Amino acid sequence: MRILLVEDDPKTRELLSKGLREEGFVADAVAHGLLGVESAEDRAYDLIVLDIMMPGWDGWRTIAELRARGIRTPVLFLTARDSVPDRVKGLELGAQDYLVKPFAWSEFLARVRNILRRQSPPESEVGFHPDGSGVIAIHDLEIDLTRMKARRGGKPLDLTAKEFQLLAYLARRSGQVLSRTTLAEQVWDMNFSTDSNAVDVAIGRLRKKLDGAGETKLIHTLRGLGFTLEFRP
Amino acid sequence: MSTGSSMALGTRLLLAITAAALLTLSIAGCYLDHAMHRGLVHEHEELLVDHLAAVRKAVAADTATFHEVKELLHLTGADKNEKSYGALVDAGTGDSLAETPGFRTASPPLSAFPPPVDASVEEARFATATNGERHPVYITSALVPRAAGMAPLVYHYTIDAKPEQHFMQGFRLQIGAAVLGGTMLIAALGWIIVRRGLAPLHRITQHIESTTAKVLQSTGGDEAIPPESAQRWPQELATLASAFTDLRHRLGHAFRQLQQFSDDAAHEIRSPLNNLFNLASLALQHERTPEEYRSALESTLEECERLRKLADSLLFISRADHRKSALTFSTFPADEAIREIADYHAALASDKGVALSIRARGMLTADRMLFRQALTNLVSNAIRHTPAGGRIDIAFGPANGGATSVLVVEDTGEGIAEAPLPHLFDSFYRIDTARTRAGGASAQTGLGLAIVKTIADLHNAKVSVSSEVGKGSRFTILWPQLG
Numbered sequence: 252m253r254i255l256l257v258e259d260d261p262k263t264r265e266l267l268s269k270g271l272r273e274e275g276f277v278a279d280a281v282a283h284g285l286l287g288v289e290s291a292e293d294r295a296y297d298l299i300v301l302d303i304m305m306p307g308w309d310g311w312r313t314i315a316e317l318r319a320r321g322i323r324t325p326v327l328f329l330t331a332r333d334s335v336p337d338r339v340k341g342l343e344l345g346a347q348d349y350l351v352k353p354f355a356w357s358e359f360l361a362r363v364r365n366i367l368r369r370q371s372p373p374e375s376e377v378g379f380h381p382d383g384s385g386v387i388a389i390h391d392l393e394i395d396l397t398r399m400k401a402r403r404g405g406k407p408l409d410l411t412a413k414e415f416q417l418l419a420y421l422a423r424r425s426g427q428v429l430s431r432t433t434l435a436e437q438v439w440d441m442n443f444s445t446d447s448n449a450v451d452v453a454i455g456r457l458r459k460k461l462d463g464a465g466e467t468k469l470i471h472t473l474r475g476l477g478f479t480l481e482f483r484p
Numbered sequence: 485m486s487t488g489s490s491m492a493l494g495t496r497l498l499l500a501i502t503a504a505a506l507l508t509l510s511i512a513g514c515y516l517d518h519a520m521h522r523g524l525v526h527e528h529e530e531l532l533v534d535h536l537a538a539v540r541k542a543v544a545a546d547t548a549t550f551h552e553v554k555e556l557l558h559l560t561g562a563d564k565n566e567k568s569y570g571a572l573v574d575a576g577t578g579d580s581l582a583e584t585p586g587f588r589t590a591s592p593p594l595s596a597f598p599p600p601v602d603a604s605v606e607e608a609r610f611a612t613a614t615n616g617e618r619h620p621v622y623i624t625s626a627l628v629p630r631a632a633g634m635a636p637l638v639y640h641y642t643i644d645a646k647p648e649q650h651f652m653q654g655f656r657l658q659i660g661a662a663v664l665g666g667t668m669l670i671a672a673l674g675w676i677i678v679r680r681g682l683a684p685l686h687r688i689t690q691h692i693e694s695t696t697a698k699v700l701q702s703t704g705g706d707e708a709i710p711p712e713s714a715q716r717w718p719q720e721l722a723t724l725a726s727a728f729t730d731l732r733h734r735l736g737h738a739f740r741q742l743q744q745f746s747d748d749a750a751h752e753i754r755s756p757l758n759n760l761f762n763l764a765s766l767a768l769q770h771e772r773t774p775e776e777y778r779s780a781l782e783s784t785l786e787e788c789e790r791l792r793k794l795a796d797s798l799l800f801i802s803r804a805d806h807r808k809s810a811l812t813f814s815t816f817p818a819d820e821a822i823r824e825i826a827d828y829h830a831a832l833a834s835d836k837g838v839a840l841s842i843r844a845r846g847m848l849t850a851d852r853m854l855f856r857q858a859l860t861n862l863v864s865n866a867i868r869h870t871p872a873g874g875r876i877d878i879a880f881g882p883a884n885g886g887a888t889s890v891l892v893v894e895d896t897g898e899g900i901a902e903a904p905l906p907h908l909f910d911s912f913y914r915i916d917t918a919r920t921r922a923g924g925a926s927a928q929t930g931l932g933l934a935i936v937k938t939i940a941d942l943h944n945a946k947v948s949v950s951s952e953v954g955k956g957s958r959f960t961i962l963w964p965q966l967g
Contacts, residue, residue: 353788353791353792353795355785355789413827413830435828439824439827439828440824441828441856441860442853443796443800443853443857443860444792444793444796444797445828445860445861445864448832449828449829449831449832449864452831452832452835453831453832455831455835456831456835474779474782474785474786475781475782475783475784475785475786475789476782476785
């Protein structure tokens with residue numbers, strides 16, 4: 252998949268492109284909105300990552316120009332400003348999502364993947380149906396999304412509703428590193444930073460129930476980054 | 485900076501005073517002119533009365549030859565004092581029986597005379613006409629009765645009005661000069677009065693203009709705008725002066741708060757920054773194993789998280805005013821929102837052995853997200869300061885007969901001492917810095933309660949806290965009922 256990065260800060264450009272390439276994406280980076288529009292006209296991209304605060308053409312101007320030229324590529328806005336009106340404005344102008352700096356790499360990646368997934372049919376989810384039904388199987392873990400029940404090695408897991416939600420979220424994105432912020436946002440709808448480590452504790456509880464004595468750990472902690480659920484033989 | 489091109493207050497006042505003076509003096513002048521004129525005419529009338537009486541007497545004395553009358557008229561006409569006087573007596577036919585010399589030239593033709601008035605001479609009013617010499621004259625005619633059976637005579641009377649006219653012209657010029665002179669004098673005096681009158685206003689303006697950031701910084705805007713000398717400001721300006729003193733006071737206060745906030749914020753940033761420096765420089769100090777580098781980087785990330793949270797919180801608090809317009813109000817069941825938050829903290833509370841209970845009823849109109857944020861901060865604080873075995877009760881319901889709703893987060897925790905209570909909601913205030921810092925990975929920003937207060941302020945809600953060391957604390961937010 253091809254991703255176009257329009258960002259004036261050289262270090263950010265470098266880091267993000269490098270990270271994307273390491274994840275297997277083809278990444279092109281430009282420093283100016285006009286260059287970005289021209290590049291998008293030259294070749295088809297699957298996603299355009301657009302910084303808002305740029306000298307010359309800012310993000311608003313760039314996306315307006317893109318849309319005016321009939322380029323429908325999904326856009327992910329990056330910005331240091333997080334005012335609500337800005338978010339609304341971004342979405343109205345045709346952006347798919349919005350990420351506030353500073354952000355963790357894993358968050359960025361998660362958003363990128365999210366937008367791309369929405370554009371094309373999902374491939375990575377095992378037995379996952381878009382309507383939210385189906386069963387996810389990872390190693391000996393079975394999650395029945397329809398019945399909202401989970402089993403490990405055949406034994407049913409006694410989970411609270413929230414714990415199930417958390418498990419399902421992690422499982423659907425098996426292998427992806429999900430930050431505490433992302434989990435707080437997506438599973439608990441907490442869109443603001445909190446002082447507590449409630450997510451850690453919740454993960455801890457889930458772990459206790461999931462990765463019981465002797466069983467292979469499925470939930471892994473990546474210090475400083477977040478958590479991931481995957482089978483590591 | 486001026487708005488539009490309105491005239492200066494002083495100029496306006498001066499013009500008004502001058503106009504009033506001009507108007508008043510003009511009216512007085514007109515009145516004087518009129519009075520003088522009437523006075524002169526009245527004199528003529530009195531003279532006429534005398535003359536008529538004399539003529540009637542003369543006629544009565546000699547109704548045949550009219551000798552007396554002739555004598556009378558001649559004498560009167562020759563009298564230097566009566567230079568402007570002319571008279572003729574005839575039988576109504578135009579044939580003169582007696583007349584003053586030069587009457588025909590001094591007087592307009594007899595046809596111009598008004599009809600003779602009867603005996604009562606008070607009714608005689610002068611008419612104006614021009615005589616042969618083009619002078620203005622007053623003319624009138626009256627009946628002179630004779631013995632019964634004989635037709636009355638007609639007495640024609642002329643008075644040269646030119647000298648009078650001349651006099652009136654001069655008089656009017658004098659009045660005009662007086663009016664103009666008076667107006668100019670009043671204008672001059674007015675100018676002095678206005679300048680003096682507006683001087684206090686200028687002084688206040690000067691004081692205001694001298695209120696720079698520097699002044700606010702040093703004095704905190706605490707001193708009042710001083711009045712001139714020992715006297716107080718005049719009534720109209722006293723309110724203005726006191727309003728500005730209040731304004732300066734508030735500005736000074738806000739200024740100091742802002743400074744304090746900036747200082748604190750910069751200070752707070754130093755700690756995590758310091759950690760980052762150390763982590764990186766220490767790691768580079770010697771050759772390390774990949775695991776050690778990894779560990780250093782992971783710690784770095786944690787500090788970055790901490791900084792990010794700080795930045796978010798700082799921005800939230802400092803941009804609260806802008807946020808006011810960005811609030812999205814909705815009416816929602818309070819217990820739904822409370823449950824979501826309690827849910828989030830459930831695992832944590834349970835882990836610590838603290839029981840969470842909810843007792844909520846009613847709807848709340850507020851920005852839902854901000855409400856949840858405020859509640860989260862209160863609950864996480866409560867959990868942090870409540871030991872195992874304790875409980876945290878969250879309650880919500882109407883109060884004051886439905887005028888407000890109250891949210892209470894009460895814990896059986898360690899409580900807060902008397903002294904820190906009033907400062908609790910200040911930014912960065914931490915009661916026990918050592919202990920709260922020991923939180924480690926989830927180190928607190930110290931802004932949790934400041935954010936709660938900011939959110940309350942945005943909603944015009946009131947926060948309060950009561951606490952007893954060893955017993956617990958009780959945080960209350962009073963939400964006004966909207967809509």
